[in-house]
Amino acid sequence: xxxxxxxxxxxxxxxxxxxxxxxxxxxxxxxxxxxxxxxxxxxxxxxxxxxxxxxxxxxxxxxxxxxxxxxxxxxxxxxxxxxxxxxxxxxxxxxxxxxxxxxxxxxxxxxxxxxxxxxxxxxxxxxxxxxxxxxxxxxxxxxxxxxxxxxxxxxxxxxxxxxxxxxxxxxxxxxxxxxxxxxxxxxxxxxxxxxxxxxxxxxxxxxxxxxxxxxxxxxxxxxxxxxxx
Amino acid sequence: xxxxxxxxxxxxxxxxxxxxxxxxxxxxxxxxxxxxxxxxxxxxxxxxxxxxxxxxxxxxxxxxxxxxxxxxxxxxxxxxxxxxxxxxxxxxx
Numbered sequence: 001x002x003x004x005x006x007x008x009x010x011x012x013x014x015x016x017x018x019x020x021x022x023x024x025x026x027x028x029x030x031x032x033x034x035x036x037x038x039x040x041x042x043x044x045x046x047x048x049x050x051x052x053x054x055x056x057x058x059x060x061x062x063x064x065x066x067x068x069x070x071x072x073x074x075x076x077x078x079x080x081x082x083x084x085x086x087x088x089x090x091x092x093x094x095x096x097x098x099x100x101x102x103x104x105x106x107x108x109x110x111x112x113x114x115x116x117x118x119x120x121x122x123x124x125x126x127x128x129x130x131x132x133x134x135x136x137x138x139x140x141x142x143x144x145x146x147x148x149x150x151x152x153x154x155x156x157x158x159x160x161x162x163x164x165x166x167x168x169x170x171x172x173x174x175x176x177x178x179x180x181x182x183x184x185x186x187x188x189x190x191x192x193x194x195x196x197x198x199x200x201x202x203x204x205x206x207x208x209x210x211x212x213x214x215x216x217x218x219x220x221x222x223x224x225x226x227x228x229x
Numbered sequence: 230x231x232x233x234x235x236x237x238x239x240x241x242x243x244x245x246x247x248x249x250x251x252x253x254x255x256x257x258x259x260x261x262x263x264x265x266x267x268x269x270x271x272x273x274x275x276x277x278x279x280x281x282x283x284x285x286x287x288x289x290x291x292x293x294x295x296x297x298x299x300x301x302x303x304x305x306x307x308x309x310x311x312x313x314x315x316x317x318x319x320x321x322x
Contacts, residue, residue: 046305049305
């Protein structure tokens with residue numbers, strides 16, 4: 001949607017996203033230096049975003065949208081690092097695919113890289129505290145991260161284009177039927193697929209997840225027992 | 230196996246839902262949500278809004294656009310496949 005976010009909104013979202021991305025780059029550098037063993041998982045989280053955000057899927061509303069794939073990164077590494085991973089994908093799509101855009105990059109990084117992952121991260125932490133089943137927590141976190149991304153996109157557009165009659169709320173509904181509704185089935189599928197991938201991560205790299213404090217030793221042991229070798 | 234079955238069912242249900250909407254329809258054109266949002270903007274501003282910036286490079290055709298999207302998916306899939314292949318192989322060695 002290149003050029004579709006007017007002044008001053010495109011600057012506002014750039015200003016909000018930049019510090020988070022800068023902090024994410026700082027954190028990523030430190031993580032890779034201090035805990036080299038997390039690097040493959042970081043690559044996996046980035047690759048997952050690459051695949052999922054390239055899949056334009058048809059939805060019940062008769063239009064197509066794509067999942068975000070950011071839930072995994074958010075659960076493993078938190079929102080700041082996920083913002084950096086999302087930035088890579090968004091720049092690729094903006095530069096070569098005319099999808100997204102350079103002027104809307106700030107807004108897109110904010111919705112897909114920061115707000116969505118922040119929701120996913122908080123939901124996952126909340127679920128763990130409530131002692132919900134591990135895979136259910138992953139499902140909820142990834143689904144809501146995806147959905148929150150599009151809710152924020154809806155809000156961003158509503159703020160920039162308030163309706164003459166209904167104001168921001170009126171346009172929020174108008175854009176909501178386009179984004180938030182279309183995204184519901186996609187978000188659910190993304191949640192299920194992310195949960196399944198986590199089963200495989202538990203199998204091969206569960207120890208690194210303990211180091212990243214995603215799960216504890218005891219929880220990992222239990223999950224591993226549940227997977228037949 | 231339970232996880233795979235649940236994921237498989239969810240994906241089948243997702244496409245069944247799509248086929249149902251496609252069959253019972255209403256002339257949906259399956260365009261991108263982005264494009265529809267641009268339509269909503271046109272409606273809200275009564276067609277007065279002009280995008281103030283053009284994409285620097287636009288894929289010359291739909292085919293080339295889907296090529297670039299597939300390339301993106303393929304790159305990601307290679308990394309994911311390498312990751313799981315490498316560490317599974319290491320485990321069973």
